[in-house]
Amino acid sequence: MNNYTGFGRIFFTLVLAMCLRIVPWPSAVATINPDWVLLALIYWTLAIPERVGIFYAWTFGLLVDVLTGRLLGQYALAYSLVIYLCLMLHKRLRQFPLPQQGMFIFFCLLLSQFLLFLIKNLQQPGEFPATFWLPVFTGTLCWPLIFTLLRFVRRSRIFK
Amino acid sequence: MDHGSPRIDAVRATLSVFTDSLKYLVDMPSGLINQASEATSTYSTLKKDNEILREEQFINKTRLLKFDALEKENIRLRALLENSFKLGEQVLIAELISINMAPFEHIVVVNKGTRFGVHPQQPVLDANGVVGQVFRALPFTAEIMLITDPSHAIPVQVNRNGLLTIALGSGQLNRLNLPYLPANADIQPGDLLITSGLGGTFPAGYPVAVVDNFNPADSKSFINVTATPKALLDRNRELLIVWGNKAPVQLLKDQTTDLKAPEVNKHE
Numbered sequence: 411m412n413n414y415t416g417f418g419r420i421f422f423t424l425v426l427a428m429c430l431r432i433v434p435w436p437s438a439v440a441t442i443n444p445d446w447v448l449l450a451l452i453y454w455t456l457a458i459p460e461r462v463g464i465f466y467a468w469t470f471g472l473l474v475d476v477l478t479g480r481l482l483g484q485y486a487l488a489y490s491l492v493i494y495l496c497l498m499l500h501k502r503l504r505q506f507p508l509p510q511q512g513m514f515i516f517f518c519l520l521l522s523q524f525l526l527f528l529i530k531n532l533q534q535p536g537e538f539p540a541t542f543w544l545p546v547f548t549g550t551l552c553w554p555l556i557f558t559l560l561r562f563v564r565r566s567r568i569f570k
Numbered sequence: 571m572d573h574g575s576p577r578i579d580a581v582r583a584t585l586s587v588f589t590d591s592l593k594y595l596v597d598m599p600s601g602l603i604n605q606a607s608e609a610t611s612t613y614s615t616l617k618k619d620n621e622i623l624r625e626e627q628f629i630n631k632t633r634l635l636k637f638d639a640l641e642k643e644n645i646r647l648r649a650l651l652e653n654s655f656k657l658g659e660q661v662l663i664a665e666l667i668s669i670n671m672a673p674f675e676h677i678v679v680v681n682k683g684t685r686f687g688v689h690p691q692q693p694v695l696d697a698n699g700v701v702g703q704v705f706r707a708l709p710f711t712a713e714i715m716l717i718t719d720p721s722h723a724i725p726v727q728v729n730r731n732g733l734l735t736i737a738l739g740s741g742q743l744n745r746l747n748l749p750y751l752p753a754n755a756d757i758q759p760g761d762l763l764i765t766s767g768l769g770g771t772f773p774a775g776y777p778v779a780v781v782d783n784f785n786p787a788d789s790k791s792f793i794n795v796t797a798t799p800k801a802l803l804d805r806n807r808e809l810l811i812v813w814g815n816k817a818p819v820q821l822l823k824d825q826t827t828d829l830k831a832p833e834v835n836k837h838e
Contacts, residue, residue, distance in 0.1 A: 428589075429596050432669040441673045477589040478672050479706060479713050482578050534721065539674065 444549030467493035488522040516550040586708040597667040660813040676719035699777040699800030727766040748795040
């Protein structure tokens with residue numbers, strides 16, 4: 411059985427995640443819109459760490475920077491750090507049941523958001539509304555969905 | 571405003587070729603819906619629209635007739651004051667791409683970029699007033715910061731008496747703050763605020779906002795005044811990007827000099 415996951419599939423899911431970032435949701439949804447790209451990157455890193463790693467994180471981080479009009483490199487840095495953690499711990503994380511994985515994902519998302527918070531504050535200090543941290547929670551809640559969906563994409567023969 | 575060094579801009583422009591195609595992709599459904607609703611509109615509604623537009627155009631044309639004369643008179647008066655006078659702008663119509671860049675920021679994306687000569691800090695208008703300024707120009711798109719963005723400020727003056735002040739964005743689409751007005755400032759609810767032309771980014775004389783009701787506080791040295799933007803910031807799909815004519819109109823050498831005001835012409 412051929413377990414090899416083509417580049418096309420990984421690329422497609424990441425591009426789809428990038429699209430989800432910029433869909434014009436109503437403002438209530440926009441404030442809780444989780445970081446889909448990071449979630450997808452974490453999944454692929456845990457699933458095929460020998461192929462998806464920091465290079466992917468850095469590249470797609472840069473693309474997200476340009477996509478959302480941020481300072482070039484801030485998402486790249488945040489994603490690379492989080493993906494490095496995932497690479498270190500992927501063997502252990504694979505054994506965890508989904509809720510326990512969710513805990514780890516929560517800290518990953520929190521770390522990424524905290525880095526973005528620091529960089530933003532360096533640029534122009536200002537008040538952040540408490541809703542700035544909401545995507546971390548929604549992202550954690552979305553993890554089981556992402557996990558199941560991407561595992562289906564990885565395993566199904568439809569896309570081969 | 572942009573903290574990136576100009577060397578990085580080339581990298582960003584290259585990467586944006588890919589991300590901009592994503593922006594157009596995400597925008598496609600709403601564009602299709604617009605097209606579909608246009609295609610299925612009935613003959614009678616089209617006829618009605620046509621009539622309304624024709625009437626509007628007639629009224630605007632007659633107003634412009636008067637504007638021409640006023641403009642020349644203004645130049646003549648300025649010349650008497652030995653004051654240079656700037657006017658004449660070129661505009662480019664850009665269409666909004668309906669995507670959501672980041673929450674908490676009032677930045678919108680339009681479908682014209684550096685390919686059309688758009689550059690940062692250009693003023694952006696709509697039919698009712700000032701919308702904002704170009705924040706970043708990429709090859710195929712441009713990011714526009716609205717005047718209501720929390721980090722945006724626009725120099726304005728009260729149309730009634732020429733009182734100068736600065737209007738700051740509030741983070742709400744229907745409000746601007748005017749925090750730098752002393753308690754005895756001559757400002758009233760309903761006053762029209764226009765661009766003052768100071769600062770060099772926005773050309774003078776475009777309507778920005780209308781002053782809201784406020785309570786004059788006697789005990790404080792500054793009053794809290796808010797204003798409602800004239801431009802329909804959340805309902806527009808078409809925006810005008812403006813090229814200001816930086817060269818001032820020459821002073822009159824003598825009264826017989828033929829005054830030729832630069833025309834407002836469109837790129838598209």
